Amino acid sequence: MVGHIVVGVDGSAPATAAVEWAAADAQRRELALRIVHVCKQWPHSESTEYCAESLEAAAARARELTRDVDVTSELLSGDVIDVLVTESESADSLVLGSRGLGGFAGLVLGSVGMAVAGHATGPVVIVRAPSALQHGRVVVGYDGSGHSAAAMVYAVEQARARGAQLHIVSAWQVPAFSPYAVAYSSLIEDLMRQEARAARERIVPWREGNPDLVITDEQLCEHPVKALIDAARTADLVVVGSRGFGGFASAVLGSVSHGVLHHVTCPVAVVRPRAKEES
The missing domain is CATH 3.40.50.620 (HUPs)
Structure with a gap:
């Protein structure tokens, strides 16, 4: 370190x-x-x-x-x-x-x-400003990407040093379908279940690797920025990767981290992997 x-x-x-x-x-x-x-x-x-x-x-x-x-x-x-x-x-x-x-x-x-x-x-x-209120909770956005994995490492360290709970937020949006395409409703439900299951499975190694931490999680079908803004209301720190899946590979700051930086009022950590972590 x-x-x-x-x-x-x-x-x-x-x-x-x-x-x-x-x-x-x-x-x-x-x-x-x-x-x-x-x-x-x-x-x-x-x-x-x-x-x-x-x-x-x-x-x-x-x-x-x-x-x-x-x-x-x-x-x-x-x-x-x-x-x-x-x-x-x-x-x-x-x-x-x-x-x-x-x-x-x-x-x-x-x-x-x-x-x-x-x-x-x-x-x-x-x-942004000093905070007199402490919630005892670190929130991290996680989608399984390399950048979000680096964010998880930092969030785990912060939660451990603070003696705080670690709350993992996984959020996604389903593809846009016509509101009249009723036939797609079962497909959408299947996609949501699959995403939620995959998100829960991704955090299992983090939970098993850090048995000393109280780790909670939620899987949400909504925009990741909104999900993190909502979770941040009771957080001492929000941690995100500098970019995740779905963005342009050349982008230095993804839309989620960009949105969180502009709307979350508690301290926000944006984590970009070091060269050795990306290799």
């Missing part, structure tokens, strides 16, 4: 929430915490001073919330997306606020978070 979590900050409120989430995660999983601020090179020195001050404040907040966690910080320069993606290559996970300074206030997720979630290595956790 890679030994540190990276959190990117910019002085915004969501970035502060990301620092607090990352600090708690580092404490739970006994990992080091690295805080970075990618500072744009403006003509005036005041911008660099602001970056340094916000970085220092983030590090102080992390140290305030942890004990025996190695907290380091570094001011970096360059393209923020490229730098954060590079940081992810040597990190256990990368944590970001849902949107930073300079974006539209109404946006749920900023362009940096979306781009990094689609290109980073390993888990990227997007945090």
Whole structure:
């Protein structure tokens, strides 16, 4: 396991929430915490001073919330997306606020978070705001794809570290038939039963391999994004693969992960398998 979590900050409120989430995660999983601020090179020195001050404040907040966690910080320069993606290559996970300074206030997720979630290595956790309410449940979307398997590994680790329940959501949509094609009703019912059975069978190895966890599951015939949004209402963390079955192979971020990032309010982890996990 890679030994540190990276959190990117910019002085915004969501970035502060990301620092607090990352600090708690580092404490739970006994990992080091690295805080970075990618500072744009403006003509005036005041911008660099602001970056340094916000970085220092983030590090102080992390140290305030942890004990025996190695907290380091570094001011970096360059393209923020490229730098954060590079940081992810040597990190256990990368944590970001849902949107930073300079974006539209109404946006749920900023362009940096979306781009990094689609290109980073390993888990990227997007945090919108602090949460005082704890549900004791980690939700993971699973369809049997390689990306969802990587999501399951991370979700299992998170549930174990939190002493939380792991809830597995499998959802699918049946092919569209004409509403007048009554003859297809039995076929649709058969398809639903087959999908549900296959989904239950896929999670058996995960249940057997993690007997210490309380694992619940549900199989739903509805859009996966809606199923995960509903499950997220009582979740501390939602975990999805960066893409699953059914999407274009070249897509860096699938429609399900894209939809979950935009609509789920609790922290969301998007997991892209590392190169060795895809081989």
